[in-house]
Amino acid sequence: MLNFDIFKQKSPKQRFLLILGLIMFVFYCCIGLACIFWKNLPLNIGQPYKIAIGVFLIIYAFVRLLSLGKRD
Structure with a gap:
């Protein structure tokens, strides 16, 4: 059976939290990559230790x- 629950309209609160979660994902990835590759x-x-923190x-x-x- 197909699950059509994932296609339901999200409330504004759920949409905001989803967008905020995605922004935080990108933020943590960027900070991790900066710790690994930024020499200065x-x-x-x-x-x-910088590499370990980045990973x-x-x-x-x-x-x-x-x-x-x-x-x-």
Whole structure:
């Protein structure tokens, strides 16, 4: 059977939260990529730690995106 529940019209609150969630996904990905690839990032920590923080932020962004998709 086909599930047509996904095609229902969203309320303005749900639409706003979806857009906000997508914006936060892009924000966390950009910050993670900046931590990895920006050499002159003003953090006083070593490069391996910057890479670890960047990877963590990117993984966190995808976890948030997956949880955003599972919400009603």
